[in-house]
Amino acid sequence: MNHNLLLDSIAKHIHLDEEETALFLSFIQPKKVRKKQYLLLEGEVNRFGMFVTSGCLRSYNLDENGFQYIQQFAPEGWWMGDMYSLITQEPGHLYIDALFDSELLLISKTNLERLYKEVPKFNYYFRILAEKSLVSYQTRAMENLRLTAKERYEKFCLRYPTLVDCLSQKQVAAYIGVTPEFLSKMLHSEPELKP
Amino acid sequence: MNHNLLLDSIAKHIHLDEEETALFLSFIQPKKVRKKQYLLLEGEVNRFGMFVTSGCLRSYNLDENGFQYIQQFAPEGWWMGDMYSLITQEPGHLYIDALFDSELLLISKTNLERLYKEVPKFNYYFRILAEKSLVSYQTRAMENLRLTAKERYEKFCLRYPTLVDCLSQKQVAAYIGVTPEFLSKMLHSEPELKP
DNA sequence: CTGATCTCTTAACCTGCATTAACTATTTTG
DNA sequence: CAAAATAGTTAATGCAGGTTAAGAGATCAG
Numbered sequence: 001m002n003h004n005l006l007l008d009s010i011a012k013h014i015h016l017d018e019e020e021t022a023l024f025l026s027f028i029q030p031k032k033v034r035k036k037q038y039l040l041l042e043g044e045v046n047r048f049g050m051f052v053t054s055g056c057l058r059s060y061n062l063d064e065n066g067f068q069y070i071q072q073f074a075p076e077g078w079w080m081g082d083m084y085s086l087i088t089q090e091p092g093h094l095y096i097d098a099l100f101d102s103e104l105l106l107i108s109k110t111n112l113e114r115l116y117k118e119v120p121k122f123n124y125y126f127r128i129l130a131e132k133s134l135v136s137y138q139t140r141a142m143e144n145l146r147l148t149a150k151e152r153y154e155k156f157c158l159r160y161p162t163l164v165d166c167l168s169q170k171q172v173a174a175y176i177g178v179t180p181e182f183l184s185k186m187l188h189s190e191p192e193l194k195p
Numbered sequence: 196m197n198h199n200l201l202l203d204s205i206a207k208h209i210h211l212d213e214e215e216t217a218l219f220l221s222f223i224q225p226k227k228v229r230k231k232q233y234l235l236l237e238g239e240v241n242r243f244g245m246f247v248t249s250g251c252l253r254s255y256n257l258d259e260n261g262f263q264y265i266q267q268f269a270p271e272g273w274w275m276g277d278m279y280s281l282i283t284q285e286p287g288h289l290y291i292d293a294l295f296d297s298e299l300l301l302i303s304k305t306n307l308e309r310l311y312k313e314v315p316k317f318n319y320y321f322r323i324l325a326e327k328s329l330v331s332y333q334t335r336a337m338e339n340l341r342l343t344a345k346e347r348y349e350k351f352c353l354r355y356p357t358l359v360d361c362l363s364q365k366q367v368a369a370y371i372g373v374t375p376e377f378l379s380k381m382l383h384s385e386p387e388l389k390p
Numbered sequence: 391c392t393g394a395t396c397t398c399t400t401a402a403c404c405t406g407c408a409t410t411a412a413c414t415a416t417t418t419t420g
Numbered sequence: 421c422a423a424a425a426t427a428g429t430t431a432a433t434g435c436a437g438g439t440t441a442a443g444a445g446a447t448c449a450g
Contacts, residue, residue: 061337069341071333084330120315127322130329135279137332138266142256144339145372146264149407170427177340182407184429344437365397377437379399397446404439409432416427 003028005053005077006105013128014121023118027111033098039080040096046085048106052078055102056163059094060174070175073099073163079129099171144177150186152176198223200248200272201300208323209316218313222306228293234275235291241280243301247273250297251358254289255369265370268294268358274324294366339372345381347371 003025010016016024033039033055040046042062050057057074059082071094074080085092086109107115115122143152153176157164164172173183198220205211211219228234228250235241237257245252252269254277266289269275280287281304302310310317338347348371352359359367368378 061341063341067341069337071337083326083333087326087330116319120319123318123322124311124315127318127325130322130325131278131282134325134329134332135282137329137336138278141332141336141339142264142266144336146256146258146262168427179408180428181409181430184427185407185431188429363397374438375398376400376439379397380401380437383399392450393448394450395446395448397444399444400442402440405435405437407434407436409434411432412430414427414429416425418423418425420421420423 002053002103003105006051009051009077010125013125016119020119024115027107027115029106029108031104031106033102033104035098035100038095038097039104040082040085040092040094042093042095043091044085045089046082046092046094046096047089047109048081049086049109049112050074050080050096051105051107052076052080053103053105056099056166057096057102057104058099058171059096061093062095068174069177070171073160073167073171073175075163099167149176149178149182150190153183153186197248197298198300201246204246204272205320208320211314215314219310222302222310223300224302226299226301228297228299230293230295233290233292234299235277235280235287235289237288237290238286239280240284241277241287241289241291242284242304243276244281244304244307245269245275245291246300246302247271247275248298248300251294251361252291252297252299253294253366254291256288257290263369264372265366268355268362268366268370270358294362344371344373344377345385348378348381 006028007016007021010024031050039050039057040059052074054076056076057080058070059072059074059080060068060070062068072080080096082092082094082096084090085094089109143155147155153172156172156176169183169187170180173180176183178186201223202211202216205219226245234245234252235254247269249271251271252273252275253265254267254269254275255263255265257263267275275291277287277289277291279285280289284304338350342350348367351367351371364378364382365375368375371378373381
């Protein structure tokens with residue numbers, strides 16, 4: 001299994017010696033999933049932090065009409081999880097599944113807590129990640145009120161240029177919060193939006 | 196000045212001995228602000244984390260039409276800042292001002308970095324805060340797409356019961372992302388929403 | 391106390407996006 | 421490879437919430 005992507009991501013923020021690296025790796029387990037396979041269902045407790053080494057995961061809410069609202073795409077090099085459920089160990093509200101065949105590295109909540117205790121500088125690493133992620137959700141929360149569907153689509157293309165051309169329009173629509181019908185209409189009536 | 200509120204907030208998550216407490220307090224400076232006074236303008240670098248010991252702050256974006264979108268209210272016991280600017284020390288996009296006369300405790304970016312170095316367990320404290328805040332912005336980002344104005348208003352009343360009756364309708368409208376005219380109409384046509 | 395500045399209300403009209411439905415193109419599965 | 425399922429297109433209709441405007445209370449500053 002390929003741990004390098006994960007170790008590199010960590011090395012950008014903290015230095016681990018050999019012993020710490022070995023301990024960390026002993027806490028990690030690999031997992032392969034096929035396209036469409038679920039990793040978490042609404043109402044379940046999220047017991048693993050998931051790091052994507054290949055492929056792409058997706059997390060979303062379902063509303064009462066069965067409409068999907070995508071919270072996050074996690075391509076290669078990203079962490080994924082239901083933060084609420086992972087923190088509280090209460091049942092969460094997210095579904096997590098794989099958009100393509102994917103390879104993951106999992107760390108259980110138990111091992112994560114052990115890691116914080118035995119290698120406290122992981123508090124630094126995950127503090128930095130949480131802060132960056134916080135900024136991007138703050139921005140998105142405001143943009144979801146302030147911007148039109150067209151503007152949200154443009155931001156999405158700028159922010160995720162690699163994703164936008166491997167995802168179906170339906171997925172993009174569920175991320176920016178419009179119906180697939182409206183996105184289709186928008187792309188045809190405003191040709192400058194197309195790649 | 197009253198540091199107790201802040202020390203209590205910290206004590207809920209980490210234990211500081213006397214020396215650490217003294218060092219922390221030496222990094223903190225008090226500040227009083229009057230109603231409507233600005234603490235940060237769009238385009239400025241945010242050089243202080245701000246903890247509110249009395250009163251209430253507010254952070255917001257302005258769009259090109261001068262419409263305000265409120266990101267956060269910070270009553271007593273809350274931290275406030277422009278996270279993006281505080282992390283990067285680049286010019287930010289938020290205005291921060293006081294809704295009422297308020298008392299604050301400030302920690303400069305420089306002292307915050309010293310604090311992380313000299314008392315590493317502050318990484319734990321601020322990681323926990325960042326993670327909780329992250330969860331609430333993830334939720335809000337999704338709700339801003341998924342919920343109607345009426346539902347957003349109801350959530351706001353549930354989540355900030357003390358705020359809702361000391362704020363003007365205009366402030367609440369700018370938080371839930373509707374015009375004051377529409378909120379007024381909603382409250383009159385749906386009497387069950389009123390307190 | 392008074393004019394000026396805000397906040398709230400009401401109402402007419404407008405628009406961005408949802409809904410529904412029917413059809414076509416593409417992908418998945420047996 | 422055929423059948424079924426899924427994704428995308430187009431168009432008619434509807435509605436949540438915006439815009440504009442104008443007046444009525446409030447609150448504030450001189």
